[in-house]
Amino acid sequence: xxxxxxxxxxxxxxxxxxxxxxxxxxxxxxxxxxxxxxxxxxxxxxxxxxxxxxxxxxxxxxxxxxxxxxxxxxxxxxxxxxxxxxxxxxxxxxxxxxxxxxxxxxxxxxxxxxxxxxxxxxxxxxxxxxxxxxxxxxxxxxxxxxxxxxxxxxxxxxxxxxxxxxxxxxxxxxxxxxxxxxxxxxxxxxxxxxxxxxxxxxxxxxxxxxxxxxxxxxxxxxxxxxxxxxxxxxxxxx
Amino acid sequence: xxxxxxxxxxxxxxxxxxxxxxxxxxxxxxxxxxxxxxxxxxxxxxxxxxxxxxxxxxxxxxxxxxxxxxxxxxxxxxxxxxxxxxxxxxxxxxxxxxxxxxxxxxxxxxxxxxxxxxxxxxxxxxxxxxxxxxxxxxxxxxxxxxxxxxxxxxxxxxxxxxxxxxxxxxxxxxxxxxxxxxxxxxxxxxxxxxxxx
Numbered sequence: 001x002x003x004x005x006x007x008x009x010x011x012x013x014x015x016x017x018x019x020x021x022x023x024x025x026x027x028x029x030x031x032x033x034x035x036x037x038x039x040x041x042x043x044x045x046x047x048x049x050x051x052x053x054x055x056x057x058x059x060x061x062x063x064x065x066x067x068x069x070x071x072x073x074x075x076x077x078x079x080x081x082x083x084x085x086x087x088x089x090x091x092x093x094x095x096x097x098x099x100x101x102x103x104x105x106x107x108x109x110x111x112x113x114x115x116x117x118x119x120x121x122x123x124x125x126x127x128x129x130x131x132x133x134x135x136x137x138x139x140x141x142x143x144x145x146x147x148x149x150x151x152x153x154x155x156x157x158x159x160x161x162x163x164x165x166x167x168x169x170x171x172x173x174x175x176x177x178x179x180x181x182x183x184x185x186x187x188x189x190x191x192x193x194x195x196x197x198x199x200x201x202x203x204x205x206x207x208x209x210x211x212x213x214x215x216x217x218x219x220x221x222x223x224x225x226x227x228x229x230x231x232x233x234x235x236x237x238x
Numbered sequence: 239x240x241x242x243x244x245x246x247x248x249x250x251x252x253x254x255x256x257x258x259x260x261x262x263x264x265x266x267x268x269x270x271x272x273x274x275x276x277x278x279x280x281x282x283x284x285x286x287x288x289x290x291x292x293x294x295x296x297x298x299x300x301x302x303x304x305x306x307x308x309x310x311x312x313x314x315x316x317x318x319x320x321x322x323x324x325x326x327x328x329x330x331x332x333x334x335x336x337x338x339x340x341x342x343x344x345x346x347x348x349x350x351x352x353x354x355x356x357x358x359x360x361x362x363x364x365x366x367x368x369x370x371x372x373x374x375x376x377x378x379x380x381x382x383x384x385x386x387x388x389x390x391x392x393x394x395x396x397x398x399x400x401x402x403x404x405x406x407x408x409x410x411x412x413x414x415x416x417x418x419x420x421x422x423x424x425x426x427x428x429x430x431x432x433x434x435x
Contacts, residue, residue: 026425037420052423056433063433067423075421082425083433 167206
């Protein structure tokens with residue numbers, strides 16, 4: 001009689017277990033993918049958003065994009081999404097993400113995270129959205145200084161959305177009260193009269209080209225498509 | 239010889255009359271105790287002539303009227319065992335044993351009956367009715383007991399197995415449907431040219 005009961009119980013347990021297990025990995029089926037888990041920080045009463053704006057720095061590339069539910073529906077936090085990377089090469093790349101949760105075009109909170117990922121692998125970043133600080137629109141900040149982001153990345157404050165990365169600071173990001181933050185220059189001393197991207201041998205914005213003058217950058221020139229460091233020669237705007 | 243037969247016939251008629259008699263209307267001043275005794279006596283009499291169904295009905299009446307009295311439990315246990323309902327008998331055996339002193343002379347009889355019922359339950363051999371209790375002469379005098387009644391549905395093992403399985407299934411399904419699964423947003427794809435949803 002016991003033997004007769006066991007299969008029935010096992011079947012019931014199996015059904016229950018099957019009902020409880022499902023594939024909820026947003027990276028399922030993707031080759032190189034970063035799973036992004038977004039939640040509200042404990043201090044931020046953010047229940048729902050209708051847009052998730054992302055600023056993504058991946059390897060040498062940078063882009064800003066938005067993901068949202070179909071039909072403009074709101075989405076409850078916590079949420080999960082995926083960043084599928086289509087990159088050539090075999091070396092691992094750094095992926096930095098700044099996220100802004102928006103509802104009705106208002107930013108409710110921002111957060112940031114980063115990871116390294118090798119091609120054909122999966123990684124994960126968890127981001128907590130916190131209320132936005134009062135950054136001055138258009139000004140530059142290191143991540144964590146008045147805005148969410150990676151402390152070694154320089155961002156531009158975007159009052160209506162996610163902070164926009166200006167670039168990763170190879171030698172660190174310097175916080176300068178009352179001035180724009182900058183990437184620290186490194187890798188040697190700049191040569192007077194030569195041109196350098198910010199952060200390459202002189203302090204500055206990685207997307208701005210400067211002329212070296214007594215170790216500092218002067219006559220800044222914003223590069224619309226980015227600044228390229230050229231070894232052994234002047235840096236140039238792309 | 240004729241007078242001997244006549245006495246037997248008379249005794250049989252009297253016994254039948256007692257057993258078949260409808261309950262007498264309660265006389266003024268009758269106590270519940272007395273009415274319980276009437277039912278008990280009828281039950282015992284019916285039991286002794288082998289009318290086990292009637293005995294059971296009378297003894298149940300007696301037991302309900304005087305639930306603190308041990309004797310109805312004893313006779314109910316004996317009757318149910320004779321009817322093949324050892325489960326019911328075991329309940330009434332405990333009811334009896336819990337109401338009498340340990341040295342009561344009837345304790346041995348009921349304990350023996352309990353043993354037989356427990357053995358028959360563990361053996362669970364088809365056709366075994368468990369305990370027939372009454373003395374051999376009484377059993378011999380009694381008509382054959384009816385076949386054991388089908389156990390009620392709530393005593394079937396498969397009922398509770400099915401209930402348990404359904405409960406587990408319902409709990410699992412509820413968990414799966416209500417657990418804190420994160421919401422989902424469409425993925426974005428990032429290529430050297432940029433990112434797009």
